[in-house]
Amino acid sequence: xLKIENLHVRVGExxxxxxxxxxxxxxxxxxxxxxxxxxxxxLVQVLAGREGYEVTAGSVxxxxxxxxxxxxxxxxxxxxxxxxxxxxxIPGVNNVYLxxxxxxxxxxxxxxPELDAFEFLALVREKMKLMRMDESFLNxxxxxxxxxxxxxxxxxxxxxVLEPKLALLDETDSGLxxxxxxxxxxxxxxxxxxxxxxxxxxxxxxxLDYVEPDRVHVLSGGRIVKSGDKSLALELEKRGYDWVxxxxxxx
Amino acid sequence: xxxxxxxxxxxxxxxxxxxxxxxxxxxxxLSALRRAALEKFLxxxxxxxxxxDWKYTSLRRFESREFALADASSLALEAGQSQWIQSAxxxxxxxxxxxxxxxxxxxxxxxxxxLLTLAQWAGHDPSQVAEFLAKWAGEQASPFxxxxxxxxxxxxxxxxxxxxxxxEPLYVVHQWNQxxxxxxxxxxxxxxxxxxxxxxxxxxxxxxxxxxxxxxxxTTVELADGxxxxxxxxxxxxTRSFHIGHVGVSLERDSRYSLHxxxxxxxxARVGISTRLAGxxxxxSLQGLxxxxxxxxxxxxxxxxxxxxxxxxxxxxxGIASDRGRGVFNGKVIVHPHxxxxxxxQSSRNLLLSPGAEIDAKPELEIYADDVKxxxxxxxxxxxxxxxxxxxxxxxxxxxxxxxxxxxxAESILATIELDAVRSHLDxxxxxxxxxxxxxxx
Numbered sequence: 001x002l003k004i005e006n007l008h009v010r011v012g013e014x015x016x017x018x019x020x021x022x023x024x025x026x027x028x029x030x031x032x033x034x035x036x037x038x039x040x041x042x043l044v045q046v047l048a049g050r051e052g053y054e055v056t057a058g059s060v061x062x063x064x065x066x067x068x069x070x071x072x073x074x075x076x077x078x079x080x081x082x083x084x085x086x087x088x089x090i091p092g093v094n095n096v097y098l099x100x101x102x103x104x105x106x107x108x109x110x111x112x113p114e115l116d117a118f119e120f121l122a123l124v125r126e127k128m129k130l131m132r133m134d135e136s137f138l139n140x141x142x143x144x145x146x147x148x149x150x151x152x153x154x155x156x157x158x159x160x161v162l163e164p165k166l167a168l169l170d171e172t173d174s175g176l177x178x179x180x181x182x183x184x185x186x187x188x189x190x191x192x193x194x195x196x197x198x199x200x201x202x203x204x205x206x207x208l209d210y211v212e213p214d215r216v217h218v219l220s221g222g223r224i225v226k227s228g229d230k231s232l233a234l235e236l237e238k239r240g241y242d243w244v245x246x247x248x249x250x251x
Numbered sequence: 252x253x254x255x256x257x258x259x260x261x262x263x264x265x266x267x268x269x270x271x272x273x274x275x276x277x278x279x280x281l282s283a284l285r286r287a288a289l290e291k292f293l294x295x296x297x298x299x300x301x302x303x304d305w306k307y308t309s310l311r312r313f314e315s316r317e318f319a320l321a322d323a324s325s326l327a328l329e330a331g332q333s334q335w336i337q338s339a340x341x342x343x344x345x346x347x348x349x350x351x352x353x354x355x356x357x358x359x360x361x362x363x364x365x366l367l368t369l370a371q372w373a374g375h376d377p378s379q380v381a382e383f384l385a386k387w388a389g390e391q392a393s394p395f396x397x398x399x400x401x402x403x404x405x406x407x408x409x410x411x412x413x414x415x416x417x418x419e420p421l422y423v424v425h426q427w428n429q430x431x432x433x434x435x436x437x438x439x440x441x442x443x444x445x446x447x448x449x450x451x452x453x454x455x456x457x458x459x460x461x462x463x464x465x466x467x468x469x470t471t472v473e474l475a476d477g478x479x480x481x482x483x484x485x486x487x488x489x490t491r492s493f494h495i496g497h498v499g500v501s502l503e504r505d506s507r508y509s510l511h512x513x514x515x516x517x518x519x520a521r522v523g524i525s526t527r528l529a530g531x532x533x534x535x536s537l538q539g540l541x542x543x544x545x546x547x548x549x550x551x552x553x554x555x556x557x558x559x560x561x562x563x564x565x566x567x568x569x570g571i572a573s574d575r576g577r578g579v580f581n582g583k584v585i586v587h588p589h590x591x592x593x594x595x596x597q598s599s600r601n602l603l604l605s606p607g608a609e610i611d612a613k614p615e616l617e618i619y620a621d622d623v624k625x626x627x628x629x630x631x632x633x634x635x636x637x638x639x640x641x642x643x644x645x646x647x648x649x650x651x652x653x654x655x656x657x658x659x660x661a662e663s664i665l666a667t668i669e670l671d672a673v674r675s676h677l678d679x680x681x682x683x684x685x686x687x688x689x690x691x692x693x
Contacts, residue, residue, distance in 0.1 A: 049643075051640070077646050090635075091663070092662035097655070101646070
């Protein structure tokens with residue numbers, strides 16, 4: 001599904017990623033953890049195609065294609081989805097427009113017929129029920145006036161409507177109370193299937209209690225310094241990140 | 252001596268005198284008023300770079316042009332008519348500045364409403380017209396208002412008796428046709444809304460592409476106690492034309508006036524809007540959209556005078572400049588001494604879509620009372636890169652994402668339009684200008 005090799009990324013004068021190697025197979029859920037400023041968000045932003053990041057070395061292959069050569073909308077149409085850490089408020093563009101325009105662009109790209117208004121609404125209503133969102137959200141501006149939790153739920157709603165092949169979740173758990181966390185986790189779990197891969201960036205073990213990862217990676221200083229199974233996350237929760245850094249330094 | 256004479260004869264404005272003398276008009280109560288206005292215009296001259304109010308708008312391009320008064324003509328109107336707003340209400344059409352009764356919609360006038368052309372009124376009772384016009388042509392009148400007074404030929408007069416509330420809006424079409432090439436017109440719209448009356452007026456200025464015309468329109472709206480007027484002013488003249496407009500509004504106690512000032516057309520447009528809140532409890536709302544593209548220069552200068560206690564105003568202008576388009580917004584709010592409890596809000600937000608585009612926005616607050624609430628803000632920027640990336644990350648192409656954000660920007664003004672016919676007309680115009688943002692969602 002996704003193969004990252006020796007990825008180096010610079011933001012302005014700062015080398016943020018210094019050689020990332022990561023392979024994600026279809027159906028796998030990977031968690032990327034690590035201290036603040038370690039480059040976690042940079043990694044998923046680069047994968048989604050945000051401007052302002054300079055790839056100085058390395059490659060990213062997604063479904064056999066050079067992902068970095070594609071503009072953001074092509075990546076989305078090929079099945080890459082980024083759930084933003086800070087979803088953008090866009091007054092004047094309503095949620096239903098964004099969902100429909102996005103979904104139809106993706107369907108068209110896949111050679112599938114566009115959904116008519118009726119089919120589309122039926123689909124969105126079903127997904128909204130899952131995210132326990134009120135239908136009045138649809139005609140509001142994108143994320144306009146949404147609470148932090150509502151914004152994160154809206155990201156997962158978009159994800160479940162767009163049905164990506166590779167979902168990148170950037171600190172989707174931050175700022176959520178326990179009920180909202182459960183709703184978001186249910187939404188993510190509902191999307192787990194053998195063809196879909198998920199990469200979750202998170203600070204805390206909390207989300208991983210609900211969405212169990214197959215692999216856990218620790219990103220520190222722009223490199224993946226340790227990888228393991230879900231028990232690694234529990235150990236990080238107990239011991240913090242320092243022991244990983246020390247281990248790395250000793251090696 | 253001869254040098255002085257020569258200099259006078261060659262002054263570019265003297266041709267207005269020649270044009271004035273060439274026209275035969277009845278010798279009536281209006282003659283002296285017209286001549287005095289002409290002399291004031293010639294003595295004052297065109298505003299130049301030294302006038303603070305014209306700092307950003309140069310008339311150099313205009314000054315060298317020679318425009319003659321236009322004659323009535325119904326030639327080749329078919330193309331124009333397709334641009335008219337359908338089902339917009341009781342329609343009155345002025346072609347090249349002259350009312351054309353054959354193009355008016357034939358509806359009976361509802362009780363309490365009097366609708367006539369200015370030419371009719373002036374023919375019938377010139378001294379009454381002179382008295383009315385003199386009232387609006389005080390020392391404050393701009394050179395272009397004087398020019399209008401000197402040359403006006405026709406226009407529309409709407410009078411509403413107390414409590415009159417016509418169901419239909421009044422739709423005034425100012426249509427240029429090919430015969431208006433290098434021609435000028437000085438139309439007037441006069442609205443007198445009696446106590447507790449209510450009406451909606453649409454002024455629509457348009458002409459065929461490539462025509463070089465000069466419109467110098469003056470609109471006056473008088474609101475008596477408790478009256479309510481909704482006014483839409485939509486300017487989409489040819490991008491080679493010159494459009495000057497003045498809107499003067501006076502408000503008495505508890506009256507409400509709302510204006511949508513929509514500037515999409517003309518090569519050079521300058522609209523001055525002056526509202527005087529002279530009765531307590533009165534309210535003014537000004538919503539503007541300036542969308543210069545190509546090499547258009549679109550300027551709106553607004554002035555709101557809070558003259559008495561307990562008056563409110565709400566002003567929001569949005570500018571969208573593309574290509575080498577230039578927009579100018581100046582919003583002056585004056586809270587006069589004793590106008591306590593004034594509540595005045597103003598916002599100006601501007602969007603630049605290309606490196607060659609420019610918008611100059613200037614709020615001006617003058618406050619001479621101490622117990623007031625006034626706020627203003629002006630911002631100018633480009634499309635939000637975060638929002639663009641967000642939309643593209645959901646599959647929208649860059650151009651779709653840009654269109655969606657441009658329409659979203661205009662939406663804050665369009666959303667306040669209550670008339671569906673006007674709203675959908677403007678949606679279509681903006682789609683033509685920036686492309687449709689809804690393709691993908693259809």
